[in-house]
Amino acid sequence: MNKTIHTERLAALRAELARQGLDGFVVPHSDAHQNEFLPPDAERLAWLTGFTGSAGTAVVLADRAAIFVDGRYTLQVRDQVDGNAYEFLHLIETPVDCWLGTVLGEGTRLGFDPWFHTQAQKERLARVVTGAKADLVSVTENPLDAVWTDRPPPPAAPVVPHDLAYAGRDSAAKRAEIAGVLAKAGADAAVLTQPDSIAWLLNVRGGDVDHTPLPLSFAILKADATVDWYVASQKLTDGLAAHLGNGVSVQPPETFADGLKALSEKRVRVASDSAAAWVFERLSGAEILRGEDPVTLPKAIKNEAELDGTRTAHARDGVAMARFLHWLDEAAQDATIDEITAADRLAAFRSTGEHFRDLSFDTISCAGPNGAIVHYRVTPETNRKLEPGSLYLVDSGAQYLDGTTDITRTVAIGTPTEEMRDRFTRVLKGHIGIANMRFPDGTTGGQIDAFARHALWQAGLDYDHGTGHGVGSYLGVHEGPQRISKAGSGTALKPGMIVSNEPGYYKTGEYGIRIENLVAVTPPEAIAGGERAMLGFESLTLAPIDRRLIVSDLLTDAERDWLDDYHARVREVIGAGLDGPRDTSVFTWLSAATAPLS
């Protein structure tokens, strides 16, 4: 990467800041919707600095500049960004706010674009800037955009109906329910800025960002259950208007500000942790009721059609995984396979599946020591061969019309060491600890996270990431509010929620292990002899877990029973999904890979 071009861009931005009378500017890695995956026209941080990671912020002042990234990216940022132009800082150890508090001089005019900071972020920023007796200036023309002359146009992928067969509930019913919640809370309207909330509410899908079928848009949901939908009309496909019905009024995106101003004097629900500060500025005449996006929770609780869809999608995804793992076992014999060929082959297996639309994220395909880099993405430079005596870790998923998948398997290449097998078995015990859990209504992910770590803790081991994230229904592969993590989220796990179950273990420089299935929270079930109905988990993901890596003696009877039952179900469902004549050898492989342990 040529760093000179970024030095020039930094100079151009500084000139524009001077022209606008600003002493500095904050450039976060974000767009107006707080999307996880940014469209190309929103990649401002990468354009300016060269840094392509998924999280970070640059601050440009007249005489210094800094870029803040977290622990995943401390090496990458040094590789991609000019150390003469930017100081490198750790986002967690030195938060942007704290750093600004120490460097801003009195009277400094620090610019920020209110589209790219949530209201909560803006308020934190304002606190330190005010504390330093500096001024926080909300720009109306983004100075970076002014100098980014060849910025790509915004994405304009077609918006299509999401069929009722997959959505399970029509939009009018969803809108009526949430409008009822708003009305009960005394709100006249809610502003929706999260594209996945809007896509779910209106039963539409699009393609404006990678790996997630989202149309970028904004919406205002009224307490009478109607919606003003601010979306570029050229994205709308034939028949969409009929699908939307009378309750949804399509508006040009440039009139969103007018729509917000029209809420003056009204009581308006806005999520301060996801809505842009820009929205709050435009709502200055309204009474703002801060609260969660009202769509988040109903969206997270999947209905029967969504659950049936995801089961079907997972069966299909499991067929692709079985073909891939069978291929891998054979191909890995001659040590010519590398991370890229493996990832490509897996994508190819998936792409022939019915309703396949996209991968749900860039495949994490890791040979040997690369498996210990938790957020590893293969590049031609880092690409490694799969070598005998190593572990191969593959974390991948797909977007199907009927469901979103996300699975991680760790596979022995050649003969694994006893240590690898011990560690793998402990991770498996953690996985089963979650999968087999029964728990009362009201239990949060934070209360059960440690069951995924227990067998590692007993051996003086652990892993430094959460155990599970929520997953959408042909939507985001990461969604809230539920999760399984040490910190917890305060949200109880409710029947119908989908969450990943993915404990791991990582030995730096040697190997990584992770076993991930998606699970759905099951409805309250009476237990024979018990008094309280209990929730539990249904494992949605169906693919063999490598038996060659399991030390059977480390498992309890109940754990062995779980694994054997799970494998029997994999054999039955995936076996039925295989294509008899074409997949004969896959079927034979599957039978062996899912045989009972004992």
Place this chain on the structure above:
Amino acid sequence: MNKTIHTERLAALRAELARQGLDGFVVPHSDAHQNEFLPPDAERLAWLTGFTGSAGTAVVLADRAAIFVDGRYTLQVRDQVDGNAYEFLHLIETPVDCWLGTVLGEGTRLGFDPWFHTQAQKERLARVVTGAKADLVSVTENPLDAVWTDRPPPPAAPVVPHDLAYAGRDSAAKRAEIAGVLAKAGADAAVLTQPDSIAWLLNVRGGDVDHTPLPLSFAILKADATVDWYVASQKLTDGLAAHLGNGVSVQPPETFADGLKALSEKRVRVASDSAAAWVFERLSGAEILRGEDPVTLPKAIKNEAELDGTRTAHARDGVAMARFLHWLDEAAQDATIDEITAADRLAAFRSTGEHFRDLSFDTISCAGPNGAIVHYRVTPETNRKLEPGSLYLVDSGAQYLDGTTDITRTVAIGTPTEEMRDRFTRVLKGHIGIANMRFPDGTTGGQIDAFARHALWQAGLDYDHGTGHGVGSYLGVHEGPQRISKAGSGTALKPGMIVSNEPGYYKTGEYGIRIENLVAVTPPEAIAGGERAMLGFESLTLAPIDRRLIVSDLLTDAERDWLDDYHARVREVIGAGLDGPRDTSVFTWLSAATAPLS
């Protein structure tokens, strides 16, 4: 109980309110220190209403009155309080604030005594009163005290030094450390209102409240490590001044207000969730830094002398428990024992122990169905015989000079049912799940609480209380900040903290089960083959767990090993503490009660 007298008291209070120009008054069950156990002169709620429970609030208005209690006391309050004079409300379902918001008329003058509400409670109250356009009036003369003409005098138990051999660290070192923390946070002083914090900081003990060796007092700790101690001088015993040294200045309690006013213009740390609103009123000229009581955390982390003391105290307590359980097994044969005789006998066994000072709370002695009432306290009216085929649950503890104990055992009287044994074994599995836990630094009690419930959850069962509370060192049997509970406390478990491990199971109308040991968090320990040092628990309590109630087949090998190891330690330590000639039959009984399971 004669309810007429309380009707008269209510009328007298109303007359006094009218005299003071007030339309209402709030009477919480609390004192100026937010003590758990109130001294007699602070039992205002009981004096006014007749209600003797440990938590509740009354609100008296001109034309109506209400009393708020939680689920433990819904029956008791109806029994003790006149339903014609008071409405009965549920403290959780209808919080006092919410109710006031609905009943206060515009302009109503509602009085409260700022001594008996924390600042945080006052602020919540102020929000609803202001919302109702009523006035919240901070009284300077408590109208209830004005009509409670025969109110007992405040307690004046002697204050004695707490010997360095038990405290482990002298007060000057403790004060210097905490003063350093204050100075670093930019505070000039901290106001201490919790008697146990002051007792720990100054290495003194007293006896102003039941079951806890506390002198009631207030203190101001300065950033120079000196303390102004507001305590009645007649309570101080000979030699105490020398023990306190030059850094502690004893002041008359009535000058506390002047001491606070003298902090004007200073930066003062105060705990808004424990300090009285009165303190905040007197600090109006100071810059208040809200934060935890700075003594709470250091006090919770016991030093080596405190840990050694508690081990010795627990060995001694275990001898009393062994003598009691042996006596019980013999005496219960003829079914003449009742809850009161059993509790008395246990107290008698304890009281002969070295350094015994008091019980640490009123013994919870429950036969049969009374065991299912979690906060049961025996009275002559409820006293039950211990009958064959039932369970006896006894939760008790003592204050020894070298440590505070708290233990629960559940004992089979005659032949238990298979259901009782199944439930007991599941509770035991939960107890061992906590006792055997290893966990990394930073883990909170909320993250591990579910391990105590897991075996119950799997069977559709649970219990509705927390799993563990912190315990002091010859101080409160309940102390923070650590705990093991679903809600968690955000406080990480640190080496040296003492916490109870007490899962249970309760079958209403039939029986209750609880197994409680105190445990101490152990220092980080490297584990063979592991990478991260792990914390764990040392079981401090030493008494047999009833083997007749254990279904051995329900335990894993690791659980059986834990129990056998624990029992071997009980046999060794308690056996050595028994008195040879006198305790021969106890020793024989102990050997059988602690024999290996398998």
